[in-house]
Amino acid sequence: MPYSQIKKWRDNKWSDHQDSSKALNDFHDEMMIKVFDTALERHISEFGPVPCRYAWFVMGSGGRFEQAIISDQDHGLIYEEENEKTNQYFVTFGKELAKGLNEVGYPYCDGNVMSSNPVWTKSIKEWEEQLSKWLTEESFESIRFLLIFYDARVLIGEEAYCKDLKTIVHDYIKKNPRFLERLLENTQHVKKAVGFFHQFLTEPHGAHAGSIDLKQSGFFPYVNNVRLLAMKESLEATSTLTRLKALNNMSKYKQNLSWCANEFDKLLHYRLQYHKKNTENYDDIHYLNIKELSKDEKKEMKHILLNGQKLQEYTQSVIKGTIET
């Protein structure tokens, strides 16, 4: 099916899959898989059959199974054989994939986290080396990459590849628990959205004046802190909700995190409900105009935002070991 047809199919089916975040994300998966199939077909016809086994994974909100209606692309490839020719084959394929996703409606990733970028398309062995480098280098960029990779979810191919690579991360953290503190620093800065008077801190200027930055102020505290706890506990799950479920099954977290999944679920719900009505471009999706909320919704939203801060503080104390877990 050509990309243009997938896009048409998407535009037609779109509204049938907006009842819940899960329905929406199932739809995203289906669509991305369709794009993959088309891209692969094209690539094979030009460059011949796939030389070895591989895994195609998505990251970011796609990896966490919590994409909004519009979301940019973040993905990478792991393949079995290590040689220059295979590398060429997959990087070129990555370019086709990125192009296809863009045509269907997933904008290119600003940070170039895409299979078309050799950083994100590597053989198993190279991936292992790269992860070790990221773990030991501890630069701002390598830590960012590591956190992005940690949300990887295999959509096509060998799931074990990704799982094995994450084991490297888990082992390293077990040996170097202080590394978590370094990761914590990377996600410490949160854009506050509730102020001193318990008022919303909306954007004062620009096209989004009067809106709160839902991505940075709402989602980030939940996503980032739950990810850190997941890393600490070597969890395999990649979505924030399933990570929370796994954490809540551990008695040490149960008492402190039981409320969290419900709040995050509401956040997903708000974004979906609100953006069904007003979405013009990828930029808009991150903002929520509080004028559109009812009085009760405003109250609830503040609660969600403040609880995000609470989660942040809790995670800090867990990672820094000031609380026994």
Next chain:
Amino acid sequence: MENIMFSLNSVWLVLGALLVILMQGGFILLEAGSTRMKNAGHIAGKTVFTFGLASIVFWAVGYGFIFGGNSNFFIGLSDFFYSGDQAEGMAYSTAAFFMFQLAFAGISLTIAFGGFAERAKLSAYLVFAILFSVVVYPVVAHWIWGGGWLAEHGKQDFAGSTVVHLTGAMAAFAATLLLKPRIGKFNKNGTSNNIFGHNQVYTALGVIVLWVGWFGFNGGSTFVVDDGFFGFVALNTNLAAGAGAVAALIISWMVLGKSDIPTILNGALAGLVAITASCAFVETWAAVLIGFVAGVLVFYSVKFFDRLKVDDPIYALSVHGAGGVWGTLSTGLFATPELATVGKPGLFYGGGFSQLGVQAMGVSVSALYAFVVSFVLLYAMKKVMKGLRVSEEEEIIGLDVSEHGNYGYPEAFIANEEKNRIAN
């Protein structure tokens, strides 16, 4: 002894004039820092030439209108083309007094031009500099300082919260309304964009130069040095500036979640503007309070004008307008019986509402006069000069090039031009 006092007073007045003229430098830094690179040379340069023009006009007619004899309801009518003559019975050099007053007239004009920033034609500056200095400023100054009807009424305005700051701000207000917002300031949906100034360090330096200059502005307004009262005036001035900065930091932090630097800078200035009227009439604790209120007020005033879609690039309306009104009213609340050498004590010192009423009336009439007359003059200019504003294209390339054919930051722009030429 009398001779020594005469000399000391005169030195003090010239020193005051010097500090107030130095405030033009503060305004250059403040305005240039708060606006974009492409207009920097223009903003700096126009301040110098308009002050020059204002000096000549003040010598020719301004001084006579304010302080001359044979006065009618609006102005005095002697001492034109002031020769430097010593007025009889004055405890200081009249020429020094002239210089001090000239410096004030120049500041008021520069404040008015804040409302012109980044979009007015150079010729509009030229014409309005003359008209403002002839028709607007001298009338208000005569009413309050030149023995006019507001002076007789007992209006307290020690160093010019109303005369200098509010008058300038009202002209700026009229100008912003007629000039309309800068390109790109407001969006179709009514929200506003932040057009960032190009150098916050300049802006902050500008504030400090103004802060220091203000000791000449307020301290110099004692005119005489005996009993060292100017020291007390300086003390109050400094307290209000400090309180304004602190209040602005606190309010912006509480409301925005971050302490906003432009707000802090505006807070210090608003504190200074507010204490200008009251610095000689109130106790130190009141000076702190007056500055503090000014710092909060300026924050909300900026938001208010933004909501009205009035584009005020360097916050002249909020700092000098809102600050000037509050400062003038503040003496009606806090003037003490001992210090109220003009008028009566304020509300909190058993003076009742009478002084507050005098202040409110004086500030309203002065503001109204300055606004209406400036508006009419600018409106007429707009008709006669076929617009006050540069063309859209000129505004986009910047006034440095469109008005002066040169750049304030040549390297930053000419390199790009070269590149484009090669690329084409």
